[in-house]
Amino acid sequence: MTRQSFLRGRAITSFLKMLRAVFLRNLETAFPRHMAWSHALASRARNAAFIFAVFFLLSGTAFAQQPSFDIQVASGAPVLTMPFDLKVIVHNPQGERVSLDLPASTTDTFVIARAQEVSQKDGNPLDQNFLLKILPLNVGPVSIKLFWKLNTPSGSTEIQSPPFILNVADKPLKTLKIYDIASPMKAWPLLWPWILGALIIALIIWAYLKRKKDVLIGPSILTVDARPAHVIAQEEIEKLRSAKLFEEARYKEFYFELSEILKRYFERRFPMPATKMTTVELYRHLKQSEIDPQTLSRFKNLFDRADLVKFAKVSPEKNWDSLDIEGALYLVQITKPKEPLPSQGQGVPR
Numbered sequence: 001m002t003r004q005s006f007l008r009g010r011a012i013t014s015f016l017k018m019l020r021a022v023f024l025r026n027l028e029t030a031f032p033r034h035m036a037w038s039h040a041l042a043s044r045a046r047n048a049a050f051i052f053a054v055f056f057l058l059s060g061t062a063f064a065q066q067p068s069f070d071i072q073v074a075s076g077a078p079v080l081t082m083p084f085d086l087k088v089i090v091h092n093p094q095g096e097r098v099s100l101d102l103p104a105s106t107t108d109t110f111v112i113a114r115a116q117e118v119s120q121k122d123g124n125p126l127d128q129n130f131l132l133k134i135l136p137l138n139v140g141p142v143s144i145k146l147f148w149k150l151n152t153p154s155g156s157t158e159i160q161s162p163p164f165i166l167n168v169a170d171k172p173l174k175t176l177k178i179y180d181i182a183s184p185m186k187a188w189p190l191l192w193p194w195i196l197g198a199l200i201i202a203l204i205i206w207a208y209l210k211r212k213k214d215v216l217i218g219p220s221i222l223t224v225d226a227r228p229a230h231v232i233a234q235e236e237i238e239k240l241r242s243a244k245l246f247e248e249a250r251y252k253e254f255y256f257e258l259s260e261i262l263k264r265y266f267e268r269r270f271p272m273p274a275t276k277m278t279t280v281e282l283y284r285h286l287k288q289s290e291i292d293p294q295t296l297s298r299f300k301n302l303f304d305r306a307d308l309v310k311f312a313k314v315s316p317e318k319n320w321d322s323l324d325i326e327g328a329l330y331l332v333q334i335t336k337p338k339e340p341l342p343s344q345g346q347g348v349p350r
Contacts, residue, residue, distance in 0.1 A: 067092040071162075073085070079168065080138075080169065086133075089129055092126055092127070096152050098128060102115060104158075110144065144165075230265065230269070240258060240261065246321035252309060254309075256310060259303060266286070270286075
């Protein structure tokens with residue numbers, strides 16, 4: 001309830017009291033015998049006047065004059081996704097202040113990027129000036145409906161300004177250019193027959209070179225070393241020791257070659273494709289052979305260290321080369337075929 005409504009209610013109540021007093025005085029003078037009836041009539045009139053005064057007092061705010069709005073584009077033309085300024089002047093004869101309700105005012109057709117109240121030098125001091133930064137999100141007619149909060153002594157009230165229609169363009173008119181129709185492009189000649197022919201020729205050359213290489217190196221591949229597997233492995237391990245790969249910090253090459261030597265030995269010694277197995281698969285197959293658990297443990301330790309250097313890029317310690325060379329020789333020595341014992345018929349020479 002505003003102060004003006006309160007004062008209006010008090011004035012109406014005082015006026016009704018004065019009318020009641022004049023009415024009773026006139027009744028007493030004109031009808032002295034009917035004072036009871038006049039008092040009853042005056043009581044009913046008083047009650048009706050009281051109800052009317054209360055209704056008028058409570059509805060004073062509703063009958064009060066609402067703020068009016070003057071909305072206009074301040075700068076720029078409405079263009080899609082390009083912000084422009086919208087100026088709003090709020091005329092409020094009652095002097096109450098309004099504030100913009102941003103969440104309620106923003107829709108899917110436009111966004112209020114900024115809203116601020118600006119001071120004015122001229123004009124009605126009761127007016128409020130707002131500058132809004134609008135970002136259009138739709139092309140064509142866009143209805144700007146703004147919601148405001150009217151702050152009064154009794155609380156805040158939600159009000160709405162009249163819809164403001166904007167015509168949003170897709171692009172600025174100055175940037176629109178009309179271009180002539182481009183001349184037809186020349187079609188490229190068919191290239192796939194030439195590409196297919198080049199691939200066929202390359203395939204023929206590759207097959208010829210591979211066949212020639214197989215013929216040249218065939219005898220050397222078919223050459224089989226007839227020596228025992230442990231003799232070949234011991235010789236290859238000694239060659240690796242003398243190659244000094246570990247001293248030259250070529251750790252990955254050293255362990256790659258050492259693990260391949262042992263895999264080739266196990267492939268010759270036992271019926272298994274050891275060179276195509278991982279460490280886990282090879283360990284699982286060796287467990288099924290006659291190798292004792294202690295030897296299997298030394299094998300697993302050696303291959304685990306080799307995998308750490310080859311795949312995990314772990315820098316080995318200084319004594320790993322000699323430790324693993326001797327371990328490889330031990331594995332070959334302990335797993336080589338046992339020499340047959342002399343038969344009972346043969347005597348031992350003295």
